[in-house]
Amino acid sequence: MEISKEQLSLVNERIAQLLRADSFYGHRLRQRGVDGVASAEDFRRLPFSEKKDLRDAYPLGLMSVPEEKIVRIHSSSGTTGKPVIIPYTAKDVEDWAIQFARCYEMAGVTRRDRVQITPGYGLWTAGIGFQAGCERLGAMAVPMGPGNTEKQLQMMMDMESTVLCATSSYALLLAEAIEARGIKDRIHLRKGVIGSERWSEKMRRSIEEKLGIEAYDIYGLTEIYGPGIGISCDAHDGIHYWDDYIYLEIIDPQTGENLPDGEWGEIVITTLRKEGAPLIRFRTHDLSRILPGDCPCGSRFPRIDTIQGRTDDMVKIKGVNLFPSQIEEILRTFPEVSSEYQIHISHLEGKDTMRLYVETNGSVDFLDLAKRIAERVKSRIGFTPLVKVVEIGVLPRSEKKTKRVIDTRYQ
Amino acid sequence: MEISKEQLSLVNERIAQLLRADSFYGHRLRQRGVDGVASAEDFRRLPFSEKKDLRDAYPLGLMSVPEEKIVRIHSSSGTTGKPVIIPYTAKDVEDWAIQFARCYEMAGVTRRDRVQITPGYGLWTAGIGFQAGCERLGAMAVPMGPGNTEKQLQMMMDMESTVLCATSSYALLLAEAIEARGIKDRIHLRKGVIGSERWSEKMRRSIEEKLGIEAYDIYGLTEIYGPGIGISCDAHDGIHYWDDYIYLEIIDPQTGENLPDGEWGEIVITTLRKEGAPLIRFRTHDLSRILPGDCPCGSRFPRIDTIQGRTDDMVKIKGVNLFPSQIEEILRTFPEVSSEYQIHISHLEGKDTMRLYVETNGSVDFLDLAKRIAERVKSRIGFTPLVKVVEIGVLPRSEKKTKRVIDTRYQ
Ligand SMILES: [Zn+2]
Ligand SMILES: [Zn+2]
Numbered sequence: 140m141e142i143s144k145e146q147l148s149l150v151n152e153r154i155a156q157l158l159r160a161d162s163f164y165g166h167r168l169r170q171r172g173v174d175g176v177a178s179a180e181d182f183r184r185l186p187f188s189e190k191k192d193l194r195d196a197y198p199l200g201l202m203s204v205p206e207e208k209i210v211r212i213h214s215s216s217g218t219t220g221k222p223v224i225i226p227y228t229a230k231d232v233e234d235w236a237i238q239f240a241r242c243y244e245m246a247g248v249t250r251r252d253r254v255q256i257t258p259g260y261g262l263w264t265a266g267i268g269f270q271a272g273c274e275r276l277g278a279m280a281v282p283m284g285p286g287n288t289e290k291q292l293q294m295m296m297d298m299e300s301t302v303l304c305a306t307s308s309y310a311l312l313l314a315e316a317i318e319a320r321g322i323k324d325r326i327h328l329r330k331g332v333i334g335s336e337r338w339s340e341k342m343r344r345s346i347e348e349k350l351g352i353e354a355y356d357i358y359g360l361t362e363i364y365g366p367g368i369g370i371s372c373d374a375h376d377g378i379h380y381w382d383d384y385i386y387l388e389i390i391d392p393q394t395g396e397n398l399p400d401g402e403w404g405e406i407v408i409t410t411l412r413k414e415g416a417p418l419i420r421f422r423t424h425d426l427s428r429i430l431p432g433d434c435p436c437g438s439r440f441p442r443i444d445t446i447q448g449r450t451d452d453m454v455k456i457k458g459v460n461l462f463p464s465q466i467e468e469i470l471r472t473f474p475e476v477s478s479e480y481q482i483h484i485s486h487l488e489g490k491d492t493m494r495l496y497v498e499t500n501g502s503v504d505f506l507d508l509a510k511r512i513a514e515r516v517k518s519r520i521g522f523t524p525l526v527k528v529v530e531i532g533v534l535p536r537s538e539k540k541t542k543r544v545i546d547t548r549y550q
Numbered sequence: 551m552e553i554s555k556e557q558l559s560l561v562n563e564r565i566a567q568l569l570r571a572d573s574f575y576g577h578r579l580r581q582r583g584v585d586g587v588a589s590a591e592d593f594r595r596l597p598f599s600e601k602k603d604l605r606d607a608y609p610l611g612l613m614s615v616p617e618e619k620i621v622r623i624h625s626s627s628g629t630t631g632k633p634v635i636i637p638y639t640a641k642d643v644e645d646w647a648i649q650f651a652r653c654y655e656m657a658g659v660t661r662r663d664r665v666q667i668t669p670g671y672g673l674w675t676a677g678i679g680f681q682a683g684c685e686r687l688g689a690m691a692v693p694m695g696p697g698n699t700e701k702q703l704q705m706m707m708d709m710e711s712t713v714l715c716a717t718s719s720y721a722l723l724l725a726e727a728i729e730a731r732g733i734k735d736r737i738h739l740r741k742g743v744i745g746s747e748r749w750s751e752k753m754r755r756s757i758e759e760k761l762g763i764e765a766y767d768i769y770g771l772t773e774i775y776g777p778g779i780g781i782s783c784d785a786h787d788g789i790h791y792w793d794d795y796i797y798l799e800i801i802d803p804q805t806g807e808n809l810p811d812g813e814w815g816e817i818v819i820t821t822l823r824k825e826g827a828p829l830i831r832f833r834t835h836d837l838s839r840i841l842p843g844d845c846p847c848g849s850r851f852p853r854i855d856t857i858q859g860r861t862d863d864m865v866k867i868k869g870v871n872l873f874p875s876q877i878e879e880i881l882r883t884f885p886e887v888s889s890e891y892q893i894h895i896s897h898l899e900g901k902d903t904m905r906l907y908v909e910t911n912g913s914v915d916f917l918d919l920a921k922r923i924a925e926r927v928k929s930r931i932g933f934t935p936l937v938k939v940v941e942i943g944v945l946p947r948s949e950k951k952t953k954r955v956i957d958t959r960y961q
Contacts, residue, residue, distance in 0.1 A: 197708070198708045198709055199709075206662065206690065207661045207662060207688065208688075209690045210684070210685040210688060210689070210690060210691060211681070211685055211690065211691045211693065212690065212691070212692055212693075212709070213693075224709075226690070229685065229688070232685065250618045251617065251618060259695075260671030260672060260677060260678075260693070260695055261671060261677075261693050261694055261695035262692075262693060262694060262695075262705075266671060266672075267671075267678070267681075267693070270622070270678075273621070274621040274622055274640065274643065277618065277619075277621060277640070278621070279617065279620045279621060279622065279623065279637070280621060280622045280623070281623055281673075282622065282623075282624075282671070282672050282673060282678070283672055283673060284670075284671055284672035284673075294673075297608070297609045298609055298610075298623070298635075
């Protein structure tokens with residue numbers, strides 16, 4: 140999606156601000172001799188930034204205003220190495236709440252709703268973002284924070300909460316707890332604002348059914364406000380994002396080239412109004428695409444598709460970008476295969492080859508099944524894999540995250 | 551302290567509001583036929599309210615505005631039985647932040663400070679109150695939440711935090727951890743805003759020395775905004791409270807009579823501006839007294855003394871209200887006695903008698919020590935106890951809260 144004149148003008152405001160600052164971006168822009176962007180081509184020449192750059196700026200190298208203007212920091216969890224620290228001005232805090240209130244509105248939440256907030260507070264951006272947006276909208280925040288399922292259920296019943304804010308896994312846990320206790324008729328939930336994790340359609344439907352809610356997919360990153368920069372609408376076909384606060388590009392993660400609308404690639408975000416720590420062309424490593432065309436909901440805000448995973452999972456084969464979740468989605472349409480699979484990519488006689496291993500319970504024709512899967516991959520993704528069907532239990536299982544792609548081309 | 555005309559007028563606003571509401575106080579006022587207060591005598595005829603009344607109103611019986619105006623609830627922890635739920639309007643949330651910002655200002659915190667916030671978030675009123683006040687003042691909030699001492703120390707060093715917000719026990723734990731690791735020269739703290747628990751002068755001094763800070767004592771209750779309705783000043787002689795937001799009385803906890811300024815008794819609070827859940831003459835069961843006279847700091851806000859415990863600990867003997875912390879303070883001035891003691895109160899031959907058991911290490915004259923303690927109690931509290939000095943180790947120890955007062959008069 141081409142950058143608009145208004146967006147360019149906001150980017151120029153940010154560049155002017157950054158050039159005055161003794162910060163990571165200030166140094167980088169001065170070093171590159173950037174003093175503004177007059178056109179979309181200029182913009183595309185701006186350097187990307189990476190999570191590593193932000194981490195190297197620890198603790199306060201991203202701060203781009205005088206410290207007196209900073210009222211808060213947030214931070215990514217940083218299980219390994221240094222966390223990223225993002226400073227916020229009072230206006231950043233307010234802008235985030237405005238965007239989050241829009242998310243609730245998009246999900247049909249009103250001032251009469253009671254919003255049970257289960258994500259965590261503190262350095263993490265989740266809880267306080269959900270709460271500030273709710274309070275700005277004027278709905279009633281029931282600020283629970285994470286864990287303590289018994290207390291969550293008690294408050295959900297006693298307060299007659301109508302909206303649940305949670306990660307998809309915690310929403311599912313609560314849904315299953317409600318089912319197990321047989322208390323669904325004492326639950327008044329009608330909406331779910333669910334975020335921070337990739338979740339499948341199947342999981343969404345399960346959460347919706349068990350809780351009796353309509354679930355909305357909220358998007359965001361600690362580095363860019365936090366959750367609340369976009370959300371799905373009643374059409375449930377992609378995520379609207381607030382293009383008056385962020386400019387969003389889709390790039391080829393290998394070449395860095397901008398991709399046309401409709402093509403899958405990596406989300407890159409430039410913040411248009413952030414003061415405390417503006418980001419220029421930040422590579423999120425999240426995989427999505429711009430959805431072309433208007434949304435049936437009537438919203439003028441553009442849409443990206445549901446996040447399909449991380450670029451680290453992505454491989455390029457025969458010139459086509461492929462990521463495991465695409466294969467997963469296809470395999471899910473075959474009830475006769477298990478949820479285990481493996482992708483082997485090799486380079487033989489000058490050609491990339493993909494072998495796809497899947498498991499079946501043995502009561503089907505292996506060759507026929509392999510042929511049908513190969514055809515569906517070809518029609519959906521654009522090339523034909525070699526499909527190998529094996530007996531159930533043959534593929535390796537792992538307690539940890541299973542390795543799905545084995546790429547031996549560059550070894 | 552007599553209620554002022556401005557305060558009376560705000561009480562009348564609250565009564566008018568409550569009479570329109572289908573809430574606990576609305577019912578009670580209508581039942582009593584109260585339609586306003588024209589004088590201090592009228593005000594003193596208003597019924598008290600108790601924590602039990604608030605608990606009986608669970609879940610939303612305190613809500614005194616239409617629900618659309620409520621943006622948040624908070625709740626007391628409620629380890630036993632039902633918690634108290636306090637609804638807040640947007641104005642209540644703002645008023646709380648205004649009061650909390652005043653607390654930081656009273657403690658000398660400025661926009662250049664970095665404020666590490668360790669109390670918890672969620673239903674509990676602590677964390678988010680500390681954060682909102684800090685952000686309103688314009689200082690930088692480092693919102694940690696509770697626990698994870700290693701991470702707290704890391705952030706304290708890396709962020710060069712200058713202000714610590716904590717309970718007294720967690721402040722002491724952090725102070726001891728810093729001492730044990732020998733990292734005091736990497737700590738930049740200069741102020742502590744410490745609250746939510748009774749703490750002794752000795753503990754305060756220990757925290758101040760080990761952390762190299764000046765510590766301020768912040769006061770508040772979940773039922774009345776949360777922490778932030780008062781704080782000690784640089785004079786460290788009592789707690790200033792914001793009499794434009796609350797009217798504070800001291801009563802005799804047994805008779806309910808108002809006590810003159812300077813006399814110890816129970817704090818009773820009426821909220822003057824709270825919309826979501828105004829409280830009328832709420833009995834806090836906290837023990838303090840109004841400090842007469844002007845504070846050397848020059849603040850016009852009135853003062854209460856440091857909280858001395860709970861009314862449940864208080865006994866009336868020979869017409870004088872006595873609480874164990876008064877005895878503790880006196881015993882602390884005798885270095886030769888241990889920290890263990892017991893108070894026995896009995897009624898013999900028509901008279902109340904108090905026996906005070908204390909321990910010593912045995913190298914002093916027992917009779918002389920007993921005499922000196924008895925004299926000091928007489929001069930500080932107003933009557934002479936029978937003091938019994940025993941060998942160290944004779945008094946019972948308990949893992950749990952030690953029973954200090956054994957009152958056999960009404961058995
Ligand atoms: Zn839409
Ligand atoms: Zn003072």
